[in-house]
Amino acid sequence: MLYHSEKRPQPLLEWTVFLFAWLGVASIAQAQKFGIGITGSRPALGNVTAGDSGDTVFQVSTSGAITKISGTGARTSTGSSQVTVTVTCGNQNQCNSRTLSGTISSVGSPTGRAGAMTNFDLSGSIISSESGANPRTFTVGAIGKNSSKTFNVGMDFPIKGDDTGGSTGSAQSQFVITLVPNGSGNTVTTTGTGTATVYRSLSITKNSDLAFGKVVRPDSGSSTVTINAATGLRSLTGTAVALPVPSPSRANYTVTGEGGRAVSITVPTSVVMTREGGSETLTVTTTKTVSGTPTLTSIMGMEGSYTFSVGGSLTLTSSTVSGAYSGVFNVSAAYN
DSSP: OHHHHHHTTHHHHHHHHHHHHHHHHHHHTOOOOEEEEEEEOSSEEEEEEOOSSSOEEEEEOTTSOEEEEESSOEEOOOSOOOEEEEEEEOSOGGGGTOOEEEEEEEEEEEETTBOOOEEEEEESTTEEEEEOSSSEEEEEOOOOTTEEEEEEEEEEEEEOOGGGOOOOEEEEEEEEEEEEESSSSOOEEEEEEEEEEEEOOOEEEEEEOOBOOEEEOOSSSEEEEEEOTTTOOEEEOTTOEEESSSOOBOEEEEEEEETTOBEEEEOOSEEEEEETTSOOEEEEEEEESOOSSOBOSSOTTSEEEEEEEEEEEEEEETTOOOSOEEOOOOOEEEEO
């Protein structure tokens, strides 16, 4: 009986050894683990002025440079916005050889004046076999065991015009990147969000011209004719005589754009008028009611306005050639 009891545990010992060896094989066959993430500005256009109609499309290159490729809007911010994608692989030997099939496309519903991104582009030593615009497919080369590698993304980022009626201010558009291993391994996905702050377009409407009316030149010496920018009233020095018809007037303008935004207004300091039918000229020195940096009425997200006027003065002498004199000058406005 003692002999038989010493032999009974042996089958249990053999089973235990077998199980331990089987678990070791399973650990070696574990699939590689991939990871993905986006760094950089994802991209950010900064401040953008929309066009009065239609889309304005900004191209974000894989180097991060931002250029306008179509439309009447403008980017008022400066600087680049590079989008970099980092792919990692874990502690498995397959990471040294496993490639991935990638797809990038717009996703979700853009907000504000943003449009859906398109014409995606990629650059980097691990990228190959690119095809399509939205979605764009590509292949990612082997990442390497316990390693990470990067590639850069570019795209077209449209901003909608004033005619769409969309709200101004913050705007966002998203894209999604999906990588699927060509063999065993986990699928990875990440989403990038493009941003912009959009202002409605600026416009200037001329309400009236700068007109000095009809003036009789002085019989001797010189006279100065002035149109007051603030009141529109005409005044004279010397012996020149002002006639009531046609009526004099100051030039008057209204700027419209994004409420609450500061603007810079440019008016030339002088204007040359030429006699109709001749070559004689008169020089007008201009004045304006603009002081400092004006701000459009209302608030962000609504239309605002600012009205200003331009006056001026000119000198007549007894030898000034009679006739009708006219000239053209341009005023401009820009967001600060």
